[in-house]
Ligand SMILES: NC(=O)C1=CN([C@@H]2O[C@H](COP(=O)(O)OP(=O)(O)OC[C@H]3O[C@@H](n4cnc5c(N)ncnc54)[C@H](OP(=O)(O)O)[C@@H]3O)[C@@H](O)[C@H]2O)C=CC1
């Protein structure tokens with residue numbers, strides 16, 4: 001008999017078939033308040049779990065006594081209780097690398113659209129406001145040759161540095177726990193303390209994962225250290241930035257603008273002040289959202305689950321210590 005798995009995100013047909021060759025699938029559309037009980041029942045027999053979104057915590061794991069492998073269709077895994085999975089010797093698999101370049105493209109899209117006010121002026125054209133030669137009220141600010149500060153020089157940070165350096169001749173500053181020699185050698189990136197990065201950067205790109213340590217890394221105090229002409233780009237996880245403090249800083253002119261792909265609450269609530277600020281470009285968490293990359297992530301996650309349940313993990317394991325036992 002094939003092992004049973006719970007799938008909680010719709011997959012392309014060929015990838016669904018690939019999973020079916022190995023496993024007996026019980027499928028759900030997400031893990032929600034409404035389907036919680038049904039998911040918990042299905043988990044009683046499940047040896048694998050694959051999907052994205054929703055909290056995979058102790059309560060859920062308590063309903064999954066036979067679970068041997070978990071695979072998320074994402075690189076970020078802040079919604080998983082990794083310690084609890086590790087305690088139960090369950091490998092957690094994720095999808096790094098396959099999405100890196102696409103997310104870096106999204107970051108540059110935010111840099112360009114905030115600086116050049118692309119969304120704002122395009123809306124004015126559609127509203128019929130382009131009636132004569134444009135004046136200064138349509139102007140933006142330059143991107144090329146400005147300093148970019150990257151907070152979180154990991155896979156995505158490195159890909160952003162590459163674009164900024166080679167594409168836009170931008171000096172690159174970065175802040176991370178470790179030194180990233182590749183970024184320094186290839187893109188002339190300079191490692192600096194957070195305060196120095198904030199004070200010197202024209203674009204501050206926050207690409208950190210969400211952890212206990214990174215929660216609200218950027219708050220009132222840090223925003224006050226930025227140039228009043230600076231633009232904040234947020235594409236890691238929403239809670240890394242104190243959104244209330246950011247809204248106040250944008251209203252008061254402490255900083256010039258913000259480009260955001262992630263938010264403290266997603267979807268962004270309809271009454272969020274961010275929606276009415278003209279100096280904000282807000283995207284619906286589309287960092288990796290191209291057809292090619294989303295397919296690549298799903299394929300990677302399927303392969304990851306198969307590897308986890310057949311004991312053949314070679315890469316992409318978040319908690320590799322469970323493999324040594
Ligand atoms: N908007 C979107 O759609 C997407 C968002 N993401 C988010 O982007 C995040 C980063 O992805 P990726 O680049 O692949 O991840 P990596 O693990 O490669 O990079 C993370 C970076 O953050 C740094 N970092 C982590 N914790 C701290 C800390 N406490 N203080 C300072 N630096 C820290 C790491 O530093 P060090 O190098 O020193 O370890 C590393 O440079 C993901 O975790 C996810 O949350 C990812 C994909 C899409």
Ligand SMILES: O=CC(=O)O
Nearest residue numbers: 073074075076288
């Ligand atoms: O936010 C997306 C991810 O892959 O993480």
